[in-house]
Amino acid sequence: MTEPVEMWWARRQWSKGAEVPYPIGHYRRDWERYPVLVRQYHPDLNSGITLTQVPPAAEVYLLWQCDSGHRFVATPEEQRQRPGQSRRRSTWCPECAAGATRRAAPTPARSLSPMRPRAVRVAQRTAPSRSAVGEAFHSALAPKPASAAEGDLRHRLTQRLAVDFGFNAVRVARPFFTRYEVWPDIVIDELRVAIEYDTTGRDGLEHVGRREESDRRKDRLLRASGWEVIRIRCGKLRAIGPWDIEAGGVSTKTVDRLIDRLGEIRGELIVTSYRVH
Ligand SMILES: [Zn+2]
Known part of the structure; x- marks a missing residue:
């Protein structure tokens, strides 16, 4: 079951009995082949967890931000599979990809909070009805x-x-x-x-x-x-x-x-x- 990042992390802490279940740098080699994803990923949008701490197959919803500022939620696997669908650069972001196929007049990015982008909380967007441990x-x-x-x-x-x-x-x-x-x-x-x-x-x-x-x-x-x-x-x-x-x-x-x-x-x-x- 795919989980919000806080729940996923708390569960790994529990199952591994460690405060830091995956040390920083652990999955660096799995991610460095995807420089666009490295750039789209921001620890401060994901509870401070770095991409090198996320196993490529983890069933976790991460918040990504493309170069144009679009934010979207996707699992590691979904992100890594995107290039299979197209060779266009826009393929890395669902909103950019939709814009490229529509060839529509440029629409202003639906910005969540331009003045304080980093204050947006993943938990609010994906929180379960009952609060989870660590919430x-x-x-x-x-x-x-x-x-x-x-x-x-x-x-x-x-x-x-x-x-x-x-x-x-x-x-x-x-x-x-x-x-x-x-x-x-x-x-x-x-x-x-x-x-x-x-x-x-x-x-x-x-x-x-x-x-x-x-x-x-x-x-x-x-x-x-x-x-x-x-x-x-x-x-x-x-x-x-x-x-x-x-x-x-x-x-x-x-x-x-x-x-x-x-x-x-x-x-x-x-x-x-x-x-x-
Ligand atoms: Zn985009």
């Missing part, structure tokens, strides 16, 4: 932002990254407390990174002792779903994960470090493509 969504159950600092952090991020900040939950494979969802403070679906803003609270009770253990469990569930977690750890809280940032609070410097972290996790090129200029 971000809006949960009515999630608590409202707890502190002014957290709101400040979110606001600063909206000024730096053109991503959708409308999500507040991620579907996970096993229950966290009683539900198959977790509620990070900030959810960046485009990069599959959750950001938590941790302080010990007025009474010094938050994120310590047993609560730290539940934080760690939450992070493990997210990672098992293909996500990464960055915790901004304030006050005397020490880092508990590989990407955590120990900080005094929300500042420009904190946000800079956070953006750097995103680049370390998902690659500078991908993160730069979401930068607000």
Whole structure:
């Protein structure tokens, strides 16, 4: 069964028991013979997964973009079979191919969002009715932002990254407390990174002792779903994960470090493509 890219990736993570089921470069030799497809493929349109991580026979819907800017969904196999139908260059894109046969007056490309092309989400176009493991969504159950600092952090991020900040939950494979969802403070679906803003609270009770253990469990569930977690750890809280940032609070410097972290996790090129200029 052909699946959307997020579901396909999450399933491979599960079946292979690895966070990165196919390392970058693994299928390079299978794809380098198709330079047009290499050019049509953009990791930022496909959850950050590179083409060299996609087996040529994978039953997965990928989002492609031709040189003229047309976007279309096709499996690896469909794309590799296209030249069999015609020798024309337009054959690599269904919309260009249709235009070439029609010989019609040039129609403006039906652009999805010319100003913010990379903000288009594959998941919205192909999402199943029930959310899958690793899928971000809006949960009515999630608590409202707890502190002014957290709101400040979110606001600063909206000024730096053109991503959708409308999500507040991620579907996970096993229950966290009683539900198959977790509620990070900030959810960046485009990069599959959750950001938590941790302080010990007025009474010094938050994120310590047993609560730290539940934080760690939450992070493990997210990672098992293909996500990464960055915790901004304030006050005397020490880092508990590989990407955590120990900080005094929300500042420009904190946000800079956070953006750097995103680049370390998902690659500078991908993160730069979401930068607000
Ligand atoms: Zn085209």
